Amino acid sequence: MEFKFAKRMSYLKASEIREILKVTERPEVISFAGGLPAPELFPVEEIMEVNRRVLEEDGQAALQYATTEGYAPLREWIAKRMNSTRGTNFDADNILITHGSQQAIDLSGKVFLDEGDTVLCESPTYLAAISAFKAYGCKFREVPTDDCGMIPDALERIMETTERVKIIYVIPDFQNPTGRSWSLERRKWLADIAEKHQVVVIEDNPYGELRFEGEPLPSVKSFDKTGCVLCLGTFSKIFCPGYRIGWIAGDKSAIANYVLVKQGADLQCNTIAQREISKYLELYDIETHIEKIRRIYRKRRDITIQLMEAEFPHGVTFTKPQGGLFAWVELPPHINARDVLVKCLEKNVAFVPGGSFFPNGGKENTFRINFSNMPEDRLVEGIKCLAGVLKEAV
Amino acid sequence: MEFKFAKRMSYLKASEIREILKVTERPEVISFAGGLPAPELFPVEEIMEVNRRVLEEDGQAALQYATTEGYAPLREWIAKRMNSTRGTNFDADNILITHGSQQAIDLSGKVFLDEGDTVLCESPTYLAAISAFKAYGCKFREVPTDDCGMIPDALERIMETTERVKIIYVIPDFQNPTGRSWSLERRKWLADIAEKHQVVVIEDNPYGELRFEGEPLPSVKSFDKTGCVLCLGTFSKIFCPGYRIGWIAGDKSAIANYVLVKQGADLQCNTIAQREISKYLELYDIETHIEKIRRIYRKRRDITIQLMEAEFPHGVTFTKPQGGLFAWVELPPHINARDVLVKCLEKNVAFVPGGSFFPNGGKENTFRINFSNMPEDRLVEGIKCLAGVLKEAV
Numbered sequence: 001m002e003f004k005f006a007k008r009m010s011y012l013k014a015s016e017i018r019e020i021l022k023v024t025e026r027p028e029v030i031s032f033a034g035g036l037p038a039p040e041l042f043p044v045e046e047i048m049e050v051n052r053r054v055l056e057e058d059g060q061a062a063l064q065y066a067t068t069e070g071y072a073p074l075r076e077w078i079a080k081r082m083n084s085t086r087g088t089n090f091d092a093d094n095i096l097i098t099h100g101s102q103q104a105i106d107l108s109g110k111v112f113l114d115e116g117d118t119v120l121c122e123s124p125t126y127l128a129a130i131s132a133f134k135a136y137g138c139k140f141r142e143v144p145t146d147d148c149g150m151i152p153d154a155l156e157r158i159m160e161t162t163e164r165v166k167i168i169y170v171i172p173d174f175q176n177p178t179g180r181s182w183s184l185e186r187r188k189w190l191a192d193i194a195e196k197h198q199v200v201v202i203e204d205n206p207y208g209e210l211r212f213e214g215e216p217l218p219s220v221k222s223f224d225k226t227g228c229v230l231c232l233g234t235f236s237k238i239f240c241p242g243y244r245i246g247w248i249a250g251d252k253s254a255i256a257n258y259v260l261v262k263q264g265a266d267l268q269c270n271t272i273a274q275r276e277i278s279k280y281l282e283l284y285d286i287e288t289h290i291e292k293i294r295r296i297y298r299k300r301r302d303i304t305i306q307l308m309e310a311e312f313p314h315g316v317t318f319t320k321p322q323g324g325l326f327a328w329v330e331l332p333p334h335i336n337a338r339d340v341l342v343k344c345l346e347k348n349v350a351f352v353p354g355g356s357f358f359p360n361g362g363k364e365n366t367f368r369i370n371f372s373n374m375p376e377d378r379l380v381e382g383i384k385c386l387a388g389v390l391k392e393a394v
Numbered sequence: 395m396e397f398k399f400a401k402r403m404s405y406l407k408a409s410e411i412r413e414i415l416k417v418t419e420r421p422e423v424i425s426f427a428g429g430l431p432a433p434e435l436f437p438v439e440e441i442m443e444v445n446r447r448v449l450e451e452d453g454q455a456a457l458q459y460a461t462t463e464g465y466a467p468l469r470e471w472i473a474k475r476m477n478s479t480r481g482t483n484f485d486a487d488n489i490l491i492t493h494g495s496q497q498a499i500d501l502s503g504k505v506f507l508d509e510g511d512t513v514l515c516e517s518p519t520y521l522a523a524i525s526a527f528k529a530y531g532c533k534f535r536e537v538p539t540d541d542c543g544m545i546p547d548a549l550e551r552i553m554e555t556t557e558r559v560k561i562i563y564v565i566p567d568f569q570n571p572t573g574r575s576w577s578l579e580r581r582k583w584l585a586d587i588a589e590k591h592q593v594v595v596i597e598d599n600p601y602g603e604l605r606f607e608g609e610p611l612p613s614v615k616s617f618d619k620t621g622c623v624l625c626l627g628t629f630s631k632i633f634c635p636g637y638r639i640g641w642i643a644g645d646k647s648a649i650a651n652y653v654l655v656k657q658g659a660d661l662q663c664n665t666i667a668q669r670e671i672s673k674y675l676e677l678y679d680i681e682t683h684i685e686k687i688r689r690i691y692r693k694r695r696d697i698t699i700q701l702m703e704a705e706f707p708h709g710v711t712f713t714k715p716q717g718g719l720f721a722w723v724e725l726p727p728h729i730n731a732r733d734v735l736v737k738c739l740e741k742n743v744a745f746v747p748g749g750s751f752f753p754n755g756g757k758e759n760t761f762r763i764n765f766s767n768m769p770e771d772r773l774v775e776g777i778k779c780l781a782g783v784l785k786e787a788v
Contacts, residue, residue, distance in 0.1 A: 001592055001620045003648055004560065006508050006530070015657050022461065039454035047457070051445040060433035063441070063634035067416070099493055099660040106659045110529060114400050115509070131658040135504060136400070166398065198395055226395045240457035242665030254397055260406050264525040265500045266493040270664050271636030 011134045016356045017127060020341075024350045030382035032351040035176060035325055036373040038300075041293055042240050043284070050279040054272060062272045068263050070097025070247070071274035077281055078233065078247055085209070086231065087222030094249050096258050097269045101206055101234040101246035103262075105129050108167065108202050108230070109136040110261045111254070117166040120158060122150060124328075124357030124366070126176045126204065129169055138166070140359035147319075149182030152189055159197050168194060168201045172220055173208035174324025177357045177368035181322060184217050191223035200254075201229040207324035209238050209290050212298035214322050227251035235277055237325070238290050243273045297325070297372050303379050304371040311387035313394045318369070325372040328354070330365060335393055337367040343389045349382050405528045410750045411521060414735075418744045424776035426745040429570060429719055430767040432694075435687055436634050437678070444673040448666060456666045462657050464491025464641070465668035471675055472627065472641055479603070480625065481616030488643050490652050491663045495600055495628040495640035497656075499523050502561065502596050502624070503530040504655045505648070511560040514552060516544060518722075518751030518760070520570045520598065523563055532560070534753035541713075543576030546583055553591050562588060562595045566614055567602035568718025571751045571762040575716060578611050585617035594648075595623040601718035603632050603684050606692035608716050621645035629671055631719070632684050637667045691719070691766050697773050698765040705781035707788045712763070719766040722748070724759060729787055731761040737783045743776050 017033060024031035054062050069075065075092040082088045098104040105128070113119070115137030121129070123142030130140065141162055144154040149172060159165060170190065172182035182190075194201045203220045221229040227250065234246035248258055262268070280286070304327060305320050312318070318329040331337060337353040344350065354366025374382060411427060418425035448456050463469065466486055473484040492498040499522070507513070509531030515523070517536030524534065535556055538548040543566060553559060564584065566576035576584075588595045597614045615623040621644065628640035642652055656662070674680070698721060699714050706712070712723040725731060731747040738744065748760025768776060 001589075001622045001645070003594065003645075003651075004506070004592075005651055006504065006506050006511075008508075009505060009651055009654070012654050012658070014654055021459075034459065036459055039458050042454055042457040044449050044453035044457070047453075048446055048449045051449075052442055055438050055442050055445075059438035059441075060436055063436040063438070063636040064433050065428065065430055065630075065635045102658075103660040110400065111403060112398070112400050114402075117400075128658060128661065135655060135658050195395075198398075200397065228395045236459075241459045242457040244660065244662070244664045251395070251397075257397075257399055257403055260403070260408055261529060263409050264406070264496075264522060264529050265659070266497040266638065267522065268638070270638045270667055273664055273667065 008135050008137060011137070012131055015128060015131060017352050020350055020352060023345065029348045029350055030374060030378050030385070032349070032369045032371070032374070032382060034373060035370055037237055037241060038296060038372055041296060043280070043289060046280060046284055047276065050276045050283060053283070054275045054279050062275045064271060066268055066271045068259050068268045070095065070269060071271070071278055074274050074278040077278065078249065082231065082233070082249060085216070086219040088219065088231065088249065090249055093252055094255060096248050096255050096262065097274060098246050098248055098262070099266065099269055100236060100241070100244045101204060101232040102128055102132065104232045104246055104248040105202070105204070106132040107248065107258050107261050107265065109133045109138070111257045112166050112200060113138045117164045118162055120155070120165055120168045121359065122170055122175065124177055124354060124363065125169065125359065126171060127356050129204070130359045133169070142358060142360060147180055149186035150190065152186070155193060159193065165197070165199055168199055169204065170201065170220070171204045173205055173217070174210065174321050174326070176207070177326055177354065178328040179319045179321025179324055179326045181217065187218060187220045188223045190220050191229060194224070194228045195226050198228065202232065203229055204232045206234050206237050210294055210297055210325070211323040212294060212301060230254060238286065238293065239277060239280070243277060245269060245273055245277055300371045300376065300379055303376055304369065304383060307380060307383040311384060313391045315394050316390055325370050327369045327371060329367050329369060332394060333365050336364045338364065340367070340389055340393055343393070344386060347385050347389070349385045351386070402529050402531055405531070406525055409522060409525060411746050414744055414746060417739065423742045423744055424768060424772050424779070426743070426763045426765070426768070426776060428767060429764055431631055431635060432690060432766055435690060437674070437683060440674060440678055441670065444670045444677060447677070448669045448673050456669045458665060460662055460665045462653050462662045464489065464663060465665070465672055468668050468672040471672065472643065476625065476627070476643060479610070480613040482613065482625065482643070484643055487646055488649060490642050490649050490656065491668060492640050492642055492656070493660065493663055494630060494635070494638045495598060495626040496522055496526065498626045498640055498642040499596070499598070500526040501642065501652050501655050501659065503527045503532070505651045506560050506594060507532045511558045512556055514549070514559055514562045515753065516564055516569065518571055518748060518757065519563065519753065520565060521750050523598070524753045527563070536752060536754060541574055543580035544584065546580070549587060553587065559591070559593055562593055563598065564595065564614070565598045567599055567611070568604065568715055568720070570601070571720055571748065572722040573713045573715025573718050573720045575611065581612060581614045582617045584614050585623060588618070588622045589620050592622065596626065597623055598626045600628050600631050604688055604691060604719070605717040606688060606695060624648060632680065632687065633671060633674070637664070637671060639663060639667055639671055694765045694770065694773055697770055698763065698777060701774060701777040702781070705778060707785045709788050710784055719764050721763045721765060723761050723763060725784070726788060727759050730758045732758065734761070734783055734787055737787070738780060741779050741783065743779045745780070
């Protein structure tokens with residue numbers, strides 16, 4: 001049959017990353033493409049133990065339906081931790097457990113966006129946030145962004161000249177795809193702008209815990225006096241992404257609406273996954289685990305950046321992130337990163353071209369490098385190969 | 395801050411069931427309210443074993459990101475099983491793993507519904523399907539339904555006089571909330587109607603495996619010659635709902651669009667949950683497990699129906715389902731089931747009033763009884779108590 005799909009389907013296209021990831025499933029491929037954590041750091045033994053404990057102690061409840069809001073002890077832990085690391089003032093009722101922070105983005109679209117509303121985002125921004133929001137028929141305005149975050153004058157001008165701005169979506173810590181972080185001043189200033197214009201800020205923070213150096217910066221939320229900032233978080237980068245457990249935290253009247261749409265979307269998150277994570281947090285020291293991740297990723301970041309500095313040809317620039325999973329490469333304007341990718345794939349090296357990270361298109365001379373997933377020797381091999389291709393192209 | 399929510403938020407209200415379920419968390423409450431499986435039947439020991447096996451054999455992959463489509467061996471198992479039990483002709487690529495079949499309903503709305511489109515459904519229908527579809531701004535037309543399914547003349551008339559019918563949503567096996575099943579003729583006839591009008595049928599089937607007597611009937615899909623029927627399924631009722639693993643199965647061009655919206659919605663389902671279920675299916679005989687569930691639920695159905703026949707006052711009628719989890723009670727027209735509920739809750743007995751199962755309202759003199767969740771002695775006590783309240787009310 002000829003299906004008559006909803007209009008929104010014409011806005012959506014398959015995530016380039018997910019398509020490239022399918023190629024990279026071949027073990028010979030050295031992949032800088034995904035946002036994949038290093039799997040050798042997953043605490044497999046410990047998870048076996050927490051599974052056993054959860055099932056022994058309360059197996060029936062762990063396998064049964066549960067509340068939409070999520071497992072109460074886990075929500076409490078998240079609130080306490082955010083209060084200590086993010087300068088927030090939450091309790092469990094400020095938290096809704098979501099199916100990864102990706103679902104929290106999708107639900108944000110569902111809760112706030114009517115067709116024709118506008119989302120402001122950094123330029124570039126997280127690719128899967130673009131597709132999540134786009135499904136609600138919104139427009140995007142990309143706010144010019146430098147190494148300290150969105151540029152104040154530019155955002156002010158856009159706010160004053162754009163109708164129906166409903167959401168400002170930002171990733172202030174080690175942003176995907178650039179690896180850049182916002183300065184303290186810009187964070188405070190964004191909270192002020194949001195308050196002045198009474199617009200919702202979605203502060204996405206999947207990578208904040210993975211700081212390799214320097215002092216942590218306060219969240220945008222910590223400067224929020226009126227509740228307009230909503231925070232997203234996830235266990236994907238500090239624990240395991242396979243669990244698909246994240247959260248949204250914010251003002252209770254907003255969270256109540258998220259709960260409502262989550263009921264219709266999928267009733268609730270995996271009960272046993274929530275309890276296993278909660279049990280892990282009770283039995284083990286996640287700080288030690290995170291510190292281990294930081295140490296490994298820092299080393300991989302160092303190798304990647306040093307090699308890029310040594311090997312990449314003149315005219316190719318890149319960010320030097322202080323944390324997270326990604327660096328962002330800019331080629332001379334006449335070079336299309338998709339062409340470079342084709343040549344790299346022939347040599348079994350993959351990355352994600354940057355064009356898709358711009359919701360309104362452009363900047364095809366950029367690409368994203370993930371440095372967290374590959375062991376050191378393959379990182380070295382991959383960057384050298386990539387440098388070789390770039391030398392020919394530039 | 396005064397949040398400016400999307401227009402759709404004004405259509406949605408909290409699920410009455412989820413609100414009642416919060417009350418029923420008190421252990422003294424005898425609950426006929428949820429659609430909860432009997433937790434004492436969850437194979438807790440076996441799940442401990444499959445968790446251990448999955449983590450030992452391929453722990454890193456089990457905790458990592460994976461494809462949006464889902465775990466290939468699980469999709470293959472589902473296709474094969476549907477082919478043998480539902481008369482379909484699927485392979486793994488016809489299947490997308492979803493976060494419970496609830497997510498498959500939500501994604502169906504996202505893939506097919508524009509604001510103002512119409513969904514046709516049985517009257518009454520599954521409450522959380524109403525809220526899932528409603529979020530996409532659709533209208534509902536309830537098709538008059540008898541003990542054999544939607545009434546042909548009524549549906550024909552509605553199809554001819556209603557614009558923008560995009561989806562016909564049905565639960566032909568042991569429907570939620572009524573427990574009724576469609577006759578073979580009506581199934582065939584629905585497939586014909588759908589083909590004639592080129593409209594999508596969503597055939598939801600959470601309970602079909604739980605038949606207590608009589609021969610299984612072929613699916614609507616088995617009569618579908620042009621691909622317009624999409625099938626939903628779930629492990630919630632034959633395994634454990636806490637895993638939140640279900641699926642949608644259908645024509646590959648439709649499934650490709652579901653994959654696209656699932657990418658934006660939450661990237662993928664829980665990796666380890668999918669692998670654990672798959673391993674369970676490999677190591678254990680799920681037929682034996684399902685037969686055990688059937689035996690227990692059949693007994694509970696018998697007790698419930700027999701007691702209702704013996705104890706409920708004259709003028710109260712109810713369905714006698716051949717399978718599934720639910721029976722449907724109709725009171726004399728002047729009695730509001732919500733008033734009955736208030737009196738029952740005083741005596742620590744809960745059920746769900748029927749009004750919410752009608753998307754356009756009405757029939758407040760009905761309620762739903764779940765007979766799967768409570769052990770026999772509490773079933774008896776609960777039905778007797780309910781009968782006492784009804785005797786006073788009628």
